[in-house]
Amino acid sequence: MSKPPRNPGDDAPEPGPPLKTPAQTARAGAANPKDSELRASVRAAPAERRPPDKDSPTIIKVTGLHNAFGDAVIHDKLDLTVRRGEILGVVGGSGTGKSVLLRSIIGLQTPGEGTVEVLGEDMIDRTEDEAKNIRRRWGILFQNGALFSTLTVAENVELPIREYFPFLKPPLLDEIASYKIAMGGLPPDAGPKFPSELSGGMVKRAGLARALALDPELLFLDEPTAGLDPIAAAAFDQLILSLQHRLGLTVFLITHDLDTLHAICDRVAVLADKRVVAVDTISNLLALDHPWIQEYFNGPRGRTAAESYYKEGAVA
Numbered sequence: 001m002s003k004p005p006r007n008p009g010d011d012a013p014e015p016g017p018p019l020k021t022p023a024q025t026a027r028a029g030a031a032n033p034k035d036s037e038l039r040a041s042v043r044a045a046p047a048e049r050r051p052p053d054k055d056s057p058t059i060i061k062v063t064g065l066h067n068a069f070g071d072a073v074i075h076d077k078l079d080l081t082v083r084r085g086e087i088l089g090v091v092g093g094s095g096t097g098k099s100v101l102l103r104s105i106i107g108l109q110t111p112g113e114g115t116v117e118v119l120g121e122d123m124i125d126r127t128e129d130e131a132k133n134i135r136r137r138w139g140i141l142f143q144n145g146a147l148f149s150t151l152t153v154a155e156n157v158e159l160p161i162r163e164y165f166p167f168l169k170p171p172l173l174d175e176i177a178s179y180k181i182a183m184g185g186l187p188p189d190a191g192p193k194f195p196s197e198l199s200g201g202m203v204k205r206a207g208l209a210r211a212l213a214l215d216p217e218l219l220f221l222d223e224p225t226a227g228l229d230p231i232a233a234a235a236f237d238q239l240i241l242s243l244q245h246r247l248g249l250t251v252f253l254i255t256h257d258l259d260t261l262h263a264i265c266d267r268v269a270v271l272a273d274k275r276v277v278a279v280d281t282i283s284n285l286l287a288l289d290h291p292w293i294q295e296y297f298n299g300p301r302g303r304t305a306a307e308s309y310y311k312e313g314a315v316a
C-alpha cells in the first residue's frame with residue numbers, strides 16, 4: 001500500500017510506516033490471506049523456535065532505572081537489554097515491579113532516574129507527538145485485558161487504527177479489523193460481540209488482536225495466559241510463537257507461567273532485589289546460585305514444568 005493520503009488540515013502526527021493491508025501482511029509473514037486458513041495455520045503449526053543471534057540489534061535498552069512510590073523503592077539500578085527478534089520472558093515474585101517496568105519502558109511511568117531506549121528512541125521526556133509516533137510501532141496486551149466494555153471486539157481493534165489513520169473508512173477498516181481478529185485466533189463471529197460476551201481466553205485473543213492492529217514490530221504482553229485453563233494457555237503460547245515467527249516480532253512477555261517460559265521464551269529476565277538479577281536461557285539460569293531463581297525453577301512446580309516439557313520432546 002502506498003502511503004495513505006492525508007486530509008487537508010489533518011494535524012495528526014506523521015503516522016510512520018503505512019499500515020499493511022491484509023494481503024500485504026499475508027505476503028510478508030502469514031501463509032494465506034484467508035481468515036479461516038490463517039486461523040487454522042496459526043493454530044495447527046507451532047513454529048520452530050529460532051533464537052536470535054547474540055549480536056542481534058538491541059531493541060530495548062534500560063539503564064540504571066530507579067522507580068519509587070513514596071518511600072517504597074520498586075526498582076534500583078535496574079538494567080535490561082532486549083534483542084530484536086527474541087521472545088524475552090520476564091519473571092519475578094508478585095509485586096516485584098514487572099508491570100511498573102513495562103509501564104516505564106512504554107513511557108506511562110516516568111522513572112526517578114535512568115534511561116529507557118526503545119527502537120532506538122529515548123523514551124524519557126518526549127513530546128506527546130514524538131511519543132505517539134513511537135507508540136505506533138508496538139502493541140500491548142495489558143495485564144487486565146483493558147478492552148473497552150462498551151465497544152465490540154471489532155470496534156476495539158479498530159480504535160488504534162482510527163487514531164493513527166483517521167481517513168481509513170469501511171469497508172477497508174472492517175477488513176483490516178477482521179484480519180487482525182483472525183490473527184488473534186478468533187472466529188469471524190467474535191467481531192460484533194462485546195467483551196462481556198466472551199470467555200476469558202477469547203478476551204485475551206481479542207486483546208492480542210488489538211495489540212496487532214498497527215502491524216507492530218514489538219509486542220508487550222503482561223501475563224497473557226493468567227486465568228486460562230492449561231489447554232487454552234498452551235494454545236495461546238503457540239499462537240504467540242507462531243505470530244512471532246511469521247511476523248518477525250520481538251516479544252516482551254511478563255509471566256508467572258512456567259510452561260510458557262519453557263515453551264516459547266528464548267531468554268528469561270529475573271526481577272528480584274529491585275533489579276534484573278539475571279537474563280539468560282532457563283538452563284543457564286538454573287546454574288545460578290540465587291535463592292529465588294532456584295526456588296522458582298527448581299521448586300516442585302518448576303521441576304514439573306521442566307519435566308513435562310522435556311518428556312514431550314519439545315526441546316532437543
Ligand SMILES: Nc1ncnc2c1ncn2[C@@H]1O[C@H](COP(=O)(O)OP(=O)(O)OP(=O)(O)O)[C@@H](O)[C@H]1O
Nearest residue numbers: 069072074092093094095096097098099100101143
Ligand atoms: N501507581 C502506583 N502507585 C503506588 N504504588 C504502585 C503503583 N503501581 C504499582 N505500585 C506498587 O509497585 C509495586 C510493583 O507493582 P507491579 O504492578 O509492577 O508488580 P508486579 O511485579 O507486576 O506484580 P504481579 O505479578 O502481581 O502483577 C507493588 O508494590 C505495587 O503496589
Ligand SMILES: [Mg+2]
Nearest residue numbers: 098099143222
Ligand atoms: Mg503485574
